[in-house]
Amino acid sequence: MQIDESYCALVNRWIEYAIESNVKELNLSNICPPKYSQVPKSVLVAKSITKLTLCFCNLKSLPNDINLSSLKKLVVGRVYMEDQNFQNLIAGCLVVEEIKFEHCKGLKNICVSGLPKLMVIELVNNFELESVEIEASNLKSLLANFVNPSPIFNLLPCENLKNLALYSANVTDKWLHDLLSKNPLIQSLDLNCCKMLKTINISSDRIQNLTFNRCRALIEVNIATPKLHRLKYFGNRKSFSSNTSTFSVVSSF
Known part of the structure; x- marks a missing residue:
């Protein structure tokens, strides 16, 4: 027809x-x-x-x-x-x-x-x-899957935010630190291809799931997350430290 x-x-x-x-x-x-x-x-x-x-x-x-x-x-x-x-x-x-x-x-x-x-x-x-x-x-x-060039991204405090997934977002270490401090209820954090992240410090008694995927500039991740159930990492060898032990996760691109 x-x-x-x-x-x-x-x-x-x-x-x-x-x-x-x-x-x-x-x-x-x-x-x-x-x-x-x-x-x-x-x-x-x-x-x-x-x-x-x-x-x-x-x-x-x-x-x-x-x-x-x-x-x-x-x-x-x-x-x-x-x-x-x-x-x-x-x-x-x-x-x-x-x-x-x-x-x-x-x-x-x-x-x-x-x-x-x-x-x-x-x-x-x-x-x-x-x-x-x-x-x-x-x-x-919130799921935000951006493409290059990544837009300017401003997330104002969302006190009820529990799940956050970012893809190709131009966010910095400070941006992430401020976000977590202003949104304390986050339980699941998924960071993918966030090329500006270098050193991540996460302290939370709520986070249960963490994913770091192909954040190529990432050097170090320090986490104090006593309720963490699942940690996924995809990328080159990195060193992670937690409030109970220090360990390494290895995966290749």
Whole structure:
């Protein structure tokens, strides 16, 4: 079947029917070529939707009066989205608990704030990012998978943060020390390809899982983590010290 404007008009009627039927989970992924698949306004003000997935959609122009008043989870992927449209979208999701943005082109500056119920953020391979700032007091889990060149990354204190995974983030020893001191509830810390880390000092009575993967400049890791259950290290030979013993972990690239 040839995909054309008439077919996409039919798809839009199906979407309208779903909205009128108070659909709770709506997945709009690659249903039409992006030039035809502008997300209908009715989707962006639907009171019933609790989970919304937008992939391969046309998000080049979004209204500034989005109101997804019941939305708990938002997934956006493989789209072109400029900064203002990003802000318009998340500003209309005031009770959202989980957001994921993956492989979004055009997105240069992410600023997340004013979402009091937000607990999970995933930012994956958004290639044009220049800066990321996150302020979310109830945030519990953050995964940020950056690509080179890594954006400026500012994570304001999230007193409920428990799980943090960073990939290719330009974070320093001091940044990590300050982060851990201001976010004392972290239980799982996963650092991957963070090329600026050299000497890491971790003192925590909460951390249970630690991963260091291909942090090539890393020289030394000193840990005082009495509840640590799992330590993973991938890279060249390094020396680790703990509050009970000193040991070495060896793995090769």
